[in-house]
Amino acid sequence: MTEKKIAILGSGSWATALIKILSNNDINISWWVRKKENIEYIKKYKHNPNYLSEIEIDLSKVTIFTGLKETIAQADTLILAVPSAFMSEAYASLKKEDFKGKVLFSAVKGTLPEEMKMVSAYLMEQFEVPLSSIGIIAGPCHAEEVAMEKLSYLTVGCSNTVAADWMADMLTCRYIKATTLPDMQGIEYSAALKNIFAIASGICHGLGYGDNFQAVLVANAIQEIKRFIDQVNPMQRDTNASAYLGDLLVTAYSQFSRNRTLGSMIGKGYSVKYAQLEMNMVAEGYYAVKTIYTINQQYKVSMPICEAVYRILYEKMSPSVEIRLLAEKLS
Numbered sequence: 001m002t003e004k005k006i007a008i009l010g011s012g013s014w015a016t017a018l019i020k021i022l023s024n025n026d027i028n029i030s031w032w033v034r035k036k037e038n039i040e041y042i043k044k045y046k047h048n049p050n051y052l053s054e055i056e057i058d059l060s061k062v063t064i065f066t067g068l069k070e071t072i073a074q075a076d077t078l079i080l081a082v083p084s085a086f087m088s089e090a091y092a093s094l095k096k097e098d099f100k101g102k103v104l105f106s107a108v109k110g111t112l113p114e115e116m117k118m119v120s121a122y123l124m125e126q127f128e129v130p131l132s133s134i135g136i137i138a139g140p141c142h143a144e145e146v147a148m149e150k151l152s153y154l155t156v157g158c159s160n161t162v163a164a165d166w167m168a169d170m171l172t173c174r175y176i177k178a179t180t181l182p183d184m185q186g187i188e189y190s191a192a193l194k195n196i197f198a199i200a201s202g203i204c205h206g207l208g209y210g211d212n213f214q215a216v217l218v219a220n221a222i223q224e225i226k227r228f229i230d231q232v233n234p235m236q237r238d239t240n241a242s243a244y245l246g247d248l249l250v251t252a253y254s255q256f257s258r259n260r261t262l263g264s265m266i267g268k269g270y271s272v273k274y275a276q277l278e279m280n281m282v283a284e285g286y287y288a289v290k291t292i293y294t295i296n297q298q299y300k301v302s303m304p305i306c307e308a309v310y311r312i313l314y315e316k317m318s319p320s321v322e323i324r325l326l327a328e329k330l331s
Contacts, residue, residue, distance in 0.1 A: 004103075005030070006170070007071050009090075010081030011038060012282075013051040014107055017143035018079060018171075020052075023061040025173050031064045032071035034090070039064050052147045069098060077103045077167070079137065083282040084110035084119060088126075096127045103163050105135040105156070109191040110284030111291035118188055118291075131184075132160045135167060138187050140246035142256040146176070154178040155243035157187035179242075186229045187243050192292060193228065193306070194248040195285030197221035198259035200309050200326075201252040203319050205260070206267020213327070218252050220330045221305055228292075228301045259285040266312065267319050290314060304329045 006022060007030040008015050015031075022029050033039050041049040042064060046057045065071040068090070072078060078099075082090045087108065106119045115122055120136075123129040135158030145152055154171055158164035159182050168178040181187060200221070201214060225248065226239040239245060251257045262283040265275035276283070293310045296303055308326040311317040 004076040004166070005074060006077050006079065007032065007075035008079045008081055009068070009071065010083070010107075011035075011048065011051070012081060012083060013143040015079075015081035016048045016052045016055055016057075017146040018081065018107060018137075019057060019062060020055045020146060021171055021173060021176055023058040025170060027061065027170060029062050030071050030074040031062050032068055033064050033066065034068075036066055039066055052143060055147050068093065072098050072102070075102070077105065077163075079105050079107050080119070081107045084108045084112050084284060085282055085287050087119070088112055088114060088122070091126075094127065096129075099123070099127045099129050103133050103135065103160070104129060105137050105158070105167055106188070107137045108284075109138070109195060110282075111192050111288045113287040113290065116291045116294050118185075118192070120185060120188055133163075134158070134184060135160070135164060136184050136188050136191070137167070137171070138191050138243050138247060140242055140250040141176075142250065142254055144256045149175040151175050151177070153242055153246070155187065155241075155247075156180045157184040157243065158182070159184055181237075181241070181243055183233075183235060183237050183243075185233045186235065186237055189229045189232060189292075190225050190239070190244045191247060192284070192288040193225050194221075194251045195259040195283070196289045196292065196306050196309050197224070197248060197285075198251040198257050199263035199266075199283070199285045199289070199313075200305050200323075202257075202260035202263020202265075203267040203309070203312065204263075204323055206264040206269075207320055207323055209323070214252070216330050217305070218248065221252070222248055224301075224303050224305055228296070228299070228303060231299050231301050232295070258283045262286065263309075272313055285309075286313060 009032045011033040047053045138155045141152045156168045164180040171178040308322045
C-alpha cells in the first residue's frame with residue numbers, strides 16, 4: 001500500500017493543514033485548487049492566499065491542478081476537503097467511473113444541506129462508492145494548531161482496516177499522532193453533531209452563561225451524541241474516546257472553533273446571516289443541525305440541545321428564551 005498516490009480535493013484551511021502534514025512526511029501529493037488565481041499565487045509565493053498563510057507549501061512534493069477529474073486520475077486515495085455545503089456543486093461534473101477503484105477519505109465534518117445527507121451516504125448513492133472504500137479523518141484537531149505544529153491527534157475511521165492503518169501511518173509525524181477505529185459512520189455523525197453543540201456552547205457564551213453551565217451543557221451533549229449514533233448505527237463503541245468526546249470538547253471550547261464563534265455572535269445579538277457574512281468562513285454546524293433534525297424525525301431520539309439550536313437558527317426563536325428552556329431539561 002505504500003505505493004498508493006494521494007490527492008487532496010479542496011483548498012481551505014483543513015486541506016492546507018493536510019498538505020503540510022503529508023508533505024512533512026515526504027509524501028507526494030496531487031492537490032485540486034479550484035481558482036486559477038490561487039494556483040498562481042501558491043506557485044509564486046508558496047503559501048495559500050486565503051487560509052493558513054503561515055504554512056509554506058513544499059512545491060517539490062505538491063503538484064497543483066485546476067482540473068478536478070485530472071486531479072482524481074492521478075491518485076488511488078482521495079482526501080475530500082471541500083466543505084460539505086459546496087460538495088455537490090463541486091462534484092457535479094463527476095461520474096461514478098471517476099471514483100471507481102479508489103479509496104475516499106472524508107476530511108469534512110458536516111452534511112450536504114440540499115440532499116440532507118451525510119457525506120458517506122452521498123458518495124454511496126450518487127457515485128456507488130462501496131462503504132468499505134469510504135473513510136473519515138476526524139479530530140480532535142484544529143487546522144490552526146497543525147500550522148503551529150502543536151501536538152495534535154487524529155482518528156481515521158474506516159471499516160477497511162488495511163486502508164485505515166495505511167492512512168493513519170501517512171498522517172503520523174512529529175506533531176501528529178493518528179490512530180484508527182472501525183466506526184466510520186459513528187464518527188461521521190459525531191463530527192457533524194459536535195459542530196451543532198459548539199454552536200450551542202457559543203450561544204451560551206454570548207448570552208453570558210459561565211463555565212459551570214458550559215460544563216453541564218457539554219456533558220449532556222456527549223450523552224446526546226451517544227443516544228443518536230447508537231440508534232442510527234448500532235455497534236459497540238466508546239463515546240468517551242477522543243474521536244467523539246475529545247472532538248466535542250475542542251470544538252465547544254476552542255478559540256479556533258468556527259461553530260463556537262458563530263454561536264457566540266448569535267448569542268450577542270447578531271442575526272444568523274450577518275454572523276455568517278462577518279465570519280467569511282463556513283460553520284458546518286449551521287447546515288448540520290437541519291440535516292440531523294430532519295434525520296431524527298425518523299429515529300425520534302431525545303435531542304434537546306440539537307432541537308434548541310435548530311429553533312434558534314431556522315425558526316428564529318429567541319436565543320435567551322431557548323437556552324433558558326433548555327437549561328430546565330439539562331442535568
